[in-house]
Amino acid sequence: MISSDPKQVKAICFDRIHIENQTSLNIARKNGAYAFLPTVLKDFDNERIVDEVKKSGLRGRGGAGFPTGLKWSFVPRNTGKPTYLLCNADEGEPGTFKDRDIMRFDPHLLIEGMIMAGFALGVHDAYIYIRGEFLHEANVMDAAIEEAYAANLLGENILGSNFSMNLTVHRGAGAYICGEETALIESLEGRPGRPRFKPPFPAIEGFYRCPTVVNNVETLATIPAILEFGGDWHAAIGVPNNTGMKIFSVSGHVNKPGNYEVPMGTSLKVLIEEYCGGLQHGTVPKVIIPGGSSTPWLVAEHYDTPLTYDAMMKAGSMLGSGAIIVMDETADVIALTRRLAHFYAHESCGQCSPCREGTGWLERVMTRVENGQGCEEDLTVLHDAATHMAGRTICALADGAAAPILSLLKHFPDEVRERLMEKAA
Amino acid sequence: MSSEENVCFSPSRLQEIDVLVKKYPGKRSALLPVLHMAQKDFGYLSMPVQQLVADTLGLRLMVVREVVTFYTMFREKPCGTYLLEVCTNAGCMLNGGNELLAHMTESLGIQVGETTPDGMFTVTEVECAGACAGAPVVQINNAYHEKVDAAYIDAFITKVKGDQL
Known part of the structure; x- marks a missing residue:
């Protein structure tokens, strides 16, 4: 059970995750799922819900950290067009694996969050866009949705109210870029996932050119607790401007990799040492990628940084989706950078030249450097290509591709030069 | 199988596709799910299978091809068991x-x-x-x-x- 005392809260999204068979509606209901929904449908209205979510300080958990309540408030009312709610479950950022656990272990939490969000926004059709590889998770969600329909938690006149909403699971088919919200919309319209120019933002013109809200799984799964206990309750967890709990997916060279939900503001060091059992080798990490592979690297001196959007930005990186990739002293950072360069080149959708061409250049030059066929000038080429790509494209994939390259050159220039010398000899 | 020229969906599959299409504001949205179904039924997405998907959803073959070639999970060649x-x-x-x-x-x-x-x-x-x-x-x-x-x-x-x- 989630404590009504913000100081006592141990988990929000993962509160029921360890309960066996929580995927079944009966068991989920016994443990509190949908218990507060009738109150929301009866006593809350759009304004009150958006107000509570604004007050909660909840920021989007998918990576951008944009205030959820504010995003919702941009949706125009009475346009004569339908408003759509899309759940972004594309979870493809290397290092991220939190949404998968919510969906496969507690699908009803996500459904409940989507019903509440849909009610607030006047949505009649909502979709969960889930990455194609998550076949098991899609099947779990489908089964849970079927049970929810049978119990009148979805469909027409939900629990006897005037509110009706459909929910459909839609599988992607293997394209990282579809996690970008406008690419996700393109994909959901049956097209290749190529990001759209913004503005117009999806809140004004999104799915089929109608007002659309796209929220991450973890964001939506936080809504039921915010409405039950109040925005102020949520705002009292964590630290100001970085409120609530956050799931961190920790992987790489730690002894106990996994998902850990902790209050925002917990330090990186505490998370890695107390929750993740410390590093596999040594005591100080060589590199920490704090928010998924697209975020700039942190190094040993940043080990005490608090896990907040603001502190990560101050340290020169981003909290992103909370995907922390840890590398200890044994890591070959050149090989890792080459591998990530390959990833971005593979995943570039190809519509913007700086990204399409630039990601290819970064991969080719990094491959050369890794194989000992590089030269000093390659460092300049890498730096120039990376800086000229970032910020010059429709979406942020190019920035993501540039981040590991620029981080490598910033933190480990000697190691790169050593590799050049070593192989040249 | 997909090497044959005359591929078609089973009646139950067609029924499933009818239900699916109604869940979206436009039937083109059903393209990815239908391609997943086709790949499951025929093993991979040969040209005749892609034509079948195009015909079933009333889309041009090029529209289907553009999607098939963009997403890595869609295979145009058979793979092992x-x-x-x-x-x-x-x-x-x-x-x-x-x-x-x-x-x-x-x-x-x-x-x-x-x-x-x-x-x-x-x-x-x-x-x-x-x-x-x-x-x-x-x-x-x-x-x-x-x-x-x-x-x-x-x-x-x-x-x-x-x-x-």
Whole structure:
């Protein structure tokens, strides 16, 4: 059970995750799922819900950290067009694996969050866009949705109210870029996932050119607790401007990799040492990628940084989706950078030249450097290509591709030069 | 099968597609799900199968082709009975993903992307599977297997080969 005392809260999204068979509606209901929904449908209205979510300080958990309540408030009312709610479950950022656990272990939490969000926004059709590889998770969600329909938690006149909403699971088919919200919309319209120019933002013109809200799984799964206990309750967890709990997916060279939900503001060091059992080798990490592979690297001196959007930005990186990739002293950072360069080149959708061409250049030059066929000038080429790509494209994939390259050159220039010398000899 | 010219969906599949199309504001939205169904039914998306999908949804073949070639999960060529997809991205790479992939291709005697001559196994390298706590991750026919090592894969291969006899 989630404590009504913000100081006592141990988990929000993962509160029921360890309960066996929580995927079944009966068991989920016994443990509190949908218990507060009738109150929301009866006593809350759009304004009150958006107000509570604004007050909660909840920021989007998918990576951008944009205030959820504010995003919702941009949706125009009475346009004569339908408003759509899309759940972004594309979870493809290397290092991220939190949404998968919510969906496969507690699908009803996500459904409940989507019903509440849909009610607030006047949505009649909502979709969960889930990455194609998550076949098991899609099947779990489908089964849970079927049970929810049978119990009148979805469909027409939900629990006897005037509110009706459909929910459909839609599988992607293997394209990282579809996690970008406008690419996700393109994909959901049956097209290749190529990001759209913004503005117009999806809140004004999104799915089929109608007002659309796209929220991450973890964001939506936080809504039921915010409405039950109040925005102020949520705002009292964590630290100001970085409120609530956050799931961190920790992987790489730690002894106990996994998902850990902790209050925002917990330090990186505490998370890695107390929750993740410390590093596999040594005591100080060589590199920490704090928010998924697209975020700039942190190094040993940043080990005490608090896990907040603001502190990560101050340290020169981003909290992103909370995907922390840890590398200890044994890591070959050149090989890792080459591998990530390959990833971005593979995943570039190809519509913007700086990204399409630039990601290819970064991969080719990094491959050369890794194989000992590089030269000093390659460092300049890498730096120039990376800086000229970032910020010059429709979406942020190019920035993501540039981040590991620029981080490598910033933190480990000697190691790169050593590799050049070593192989040249 | 898909090598034949006259491919068609089963009546129950067509019924399923009818229901599916109604869930979206436009029927083109059903394209990805229908391609998943077609790949499941026919093994891979040959040109006749892509034409069938286009005809079923009233789309031009080019529209279907554009989508098929954009998304990595859609295959235009047949693969082995067991598709082994190894993640070698950051989390898996740091925990032996590359070594595992090398072991698999070596022991099966094929290159990455190839199928064994008996048509049983295809080995490919994939991008982050989104399960990095279980690194290295191998998807076998789209089911996730986590913390996989050489012994696990060897046992799997021996087992399915035995089942085949």
